[in-house]
Amino acid sequence: MAQRLRPVGPDFLERAPVRLVFGRDIAASPEQVFQALAEDVSGMPRWFSAVASARATDGGREVRLHGGIRFKETVLVSQQPEVYTYRVDVTNTPGARAWVEEWQLAPAGSGTRVCMTCALDGTAAFRLGCRLAAPGVDIAFRRAVAALDRYLA
Numbered sequence: 001m002a003q004r005l006r007p008v009g010p011d012f013l014e015r016a017p018v019r020l021v022f023g024r025d026i027a028a029s030p031e032q033v034f035q036a037l038a039e040d041v042s043g044m045p046r047w048f049s050a051v052a053s054a055r056a057t058d059g060g061r062e063v064r065l066h067g068g069i070r071f072k073e074t075v076l077v078s079q080q081p082e083v084y085t086y087r088v089d090v091t092n093t094p095g096a097r098a099w100v101e102e103w104q105l106a107p108a109g110s111g112t113r114v115c116m117t118c119a120l121d122g123t124a125a126f127r128l129g130c131r132l133a134a135p136g137v138d139i140a141f142r143r144a145v146a147a148l149d150r151y152l153a
Helices: 032-036 041-048 124-152
Strands: 017-026 051-057 060-065 070-079 081-091 096-108 111-122
Touching: 017 124, 032 041, 032 081, 032 096, 032 111, 032 124, 041 051, 041 124, 060 081, 111 124
Parallel strands: none
Antiparallel strands: 017 111, 051 060, 060 070, 070 081, 081 096, 096 111
């Protein structure tokens, strides 16, 4: 069952009980990566294999993962081409109470350093599950960003 999460802001990235940070360098430019994240929302399933569908909404987006997890999100910061931050407002993820994700893009040689931070809060079981899932999320992130780089080439 979907539940509404606590409405937190970008400052939650620094004070969340669980912070997961992942990074990878790719050949695509920050402008290209930002465009894929912020403007080509429906293209996300082409490069992020965990995503079954994604669509832009007024002020945010709706994302459905393979396996049935769903998110309704609000964009908090869209500062081209450096930062794209969104809050999960509604999800069917059990135990979640607050959730913000931020993608930071920085020039790295002729490409981009892509860093994603997940700031999370929820029940004790949710927090533990997030920490235990971090290695798998890191693998999924690295694969997705590599696929994004190929998609943008």
